[in-house]
Amino acid sequence: MRITSYARRHRRGTFEVFCVFLATAVSGITCTAELAQAKGPQFDAPFLDHQKKNAERWAVEDQQIDQKLAALRDRFGKRPNIIYILADDVGWGELGWQGGGKHRGTPTPELDRMAQEGMRFWSAYAEPSCTPSRIAINTGRHPVRTGLLSVLWPGQTEGLSAEEKTVAEVLSDAGYNTAMWGKWHLGDLPEHAPENQGYDYAYYGMWNGAPDNWPGSFDMYNDAPNSMKAMFYDFPGAEEYKKRTGIDLTEAAFVGRKGEGRKPVEGVAGTLGPDRQEAFEAESIKQITAYVTDKAKDDKPFFIYWATYTQQLQGSKAHHNDKHVDKVNAQASAMAAHNAHVRQLLDTLKAEGIAENTLVVWISDNGPMYVFYPNSGYSWLRGGKGDVLEGGVRVPAMAWWPGMIAPNQDPVDILHLTDLFTTAARLGGALDQIPSDRVTDGIDQTALLLLGEDHGRRNMMFHYSGGVLGAIRYEDFKVHLKAGHGGLPGMDFYNVMRDPGEKFGQLYPGLFAVTPIQMILKSHMLMVRKFPNRVSETVPQGAELTPHD
Structure with missing residues (x-):
């Protein structure tokens, strides 16, 4: 089985990836207002920042894609099935x-x-x-x-x-x-x-x-x-x-x-x-x-x-x-x-x-x-x-x-x-x-x-369990969110390239990622406030019985 590291493919060390992680999180918070003003599909704040950073390279790629699709349309006389x-x-x-x-x-x-x-x-x-x-x-x-x-x-x-x-x-x-x-x-x-x-x-x-x-x-x-x-x-x-x-x-x-x-x-x-x-x-x-x-x-x-x-x-x-x-x-x-x-x-x-x-x-x-x-x-x-x-x-x-x-x-x-x-x-x-x-x-x-x-073009995602945000994956890293204790944040960190079975999740090796994760969460929640979730009509289950933000 081939499971190649995102960091290795992009020639980044773990510390550098964490630094990029932090930069993405911080800038993502500032994107909420900008996102609300954008035309076309409205994306979440963390992705808008990722899109902005890659705009020049993606523009070149989009030209290549448009040429391929245009040639296909000329050949078949219609868009692809x-x-x-x-x-x-x-x-x-x-x-x-x-x-x-x-x-x-x-x-x-x-x-x-x-x-x-x-x-x-x-x-x-x-x-x-x-x-x-x-x-x-x-x-x-x-x-x-x-x-x-x-x-x-x-x-x-x-x-x-x-x-x-x-x-x-x-x-x-x-x-x-x-x-x-x-x-x-x-x-x-x-x-x-x-x-x-x-x-x-x-x-x-x-x-x-x-x-x-x-x-x-x-x-x-x-x-x-x-x-x-x-x-x-x-x-x-x-x-x-x-x-x-x-x-x-x-x-x-x-x-x-x-x-x-x-x-x-x-x-x-x-x-x-x-x-x-x-x-x-x-x-x-x-x-x-x-x-x-x-x-x-x-x-x-x-x-x-x-x-x-x-x-x-x-x-x-x-x-x-x-x-x-x-x-x-x-x-x-x-x-x-x-x-x-x-x-x-x-x-x-x-x-x-x-x-x-x-x-x-x-x-x-x-x-x-x-x-x-x-x-x-x-x-x-x-x-x-x-x-x-x-x-x-x-x-x-x-x-x-x-x-x-x-x-x-x-x-x-x-x-x-x-x-x-x-x-x-x-x-x-x-x-x-x-x-x-x-x-x-x-x-x-x-x-x-x-x-x-x-x-x-995706570098992260949110994993919801019903109405509760249960985990976040960012590049090779994944953090499971849970209740904190003794003043410590409730987070288990995994490197799912190295450990796809999630057997070795710990907080301490990921201490430098706590703040970036919290910032990504804040930017995500700010977007939810800007574009509120539809009110649920289904019967809540489990943790959803307890009100949460």
Whole structure:
């Protein structure tokens, strides 16, 4: 595995990095007023300072990028198509190219081939759990800014506010066809649904993305041999549940069209039971490839958001007996099916002659959900889904774009899920469609994609756990924030280049970084005051029950 130091790549010693750290923090505080006056997307104060310091170099890079994109547009007659694949609960190290694959009973040869043909990201990050990551990729904003602080549950009435502008809305305004398939998980009510959030077409599951519930009477071992035996022991069935709670879980999936509303999915893919999600995924890839074939001939480019159900509790009967698949782990056979589906998509793009005009990004939404182990993913890093430890937020990711992204690259530049929002806007010529009355956390990473390693434009990020800021990563350094004691600040420092497993976190080796961290926090919070977070409608959990600033 290649984990190269940011400091080493830029020929800086630890002390010098701390000095730069301090300078960035101090100047970031002064940028708040300036940021509020800027045109276009409104970025957070620390990034604005980073942008200012690199303005001259980035201007040269942007000219190179514009020339590449202009030549592409001349060749195809339209802007590039964009496909984002958001996998579910796949840990850092689960795929073959990260040391997993068949060695862990989860063979992913086609995903590994995609990575070999494109760019493999070693420092890609998501949010700690499902709903927050879906907010991040769709809005380019930290979930805490949108008022949705945590995972939404089946039957919950909250969802993504209509005032948030999604990547589908941004690209629709720029002339794109837009469609989504899979796990929406941003609210079940019609006003929250994807067809009312910018997507022209949507084929999506209900119950806020939860695994199917069914009574324990199902013969799991004979009817679905590689699925997890019912864990929801007391679930009485959808009809009885509706009688008791008033929450209707009988409609498992919908087809929605912008301006036309939605209707339930019929057949196995829309019917409660252990076979539904396998049927749903099979129908999804069938529709996706048909959509690509149809839109390849369209004068307008397309945007596809495919949020797979790949890692849910139900396995894949069709791939249960595949070579090297762990027969105990339902996710292993589901990953084998997904692996084949991704290859179908890439092959379709090639067959239609549009692969070189289509960016495909594959990324996981968070780390593995160990509560269902062994029916779960795995990570070599500490922590899992729900944690701001590396195992919860550092995820596998890759980008594929023949002719535009050079093959077999493995940059260590930092990438965050929110960056995909702003990058799509840049590629789609739609940066001016991003609202300027709120902070956008996503950074345009087109330079990283098209120019390669060391051209990433993110040098730090905030890791929120619900409404609580849990950690900050800055270059190779990461600090976990916690309650102080005895007058000492509550901080554990790690060098995640040297210690990606976060095993050796201490305050004292990072004493010189305490003040810079505090200054970055102040500049960030000043921006929150300038652009307040949307008031949360969700029920607070854990630490969020205690008021905090």
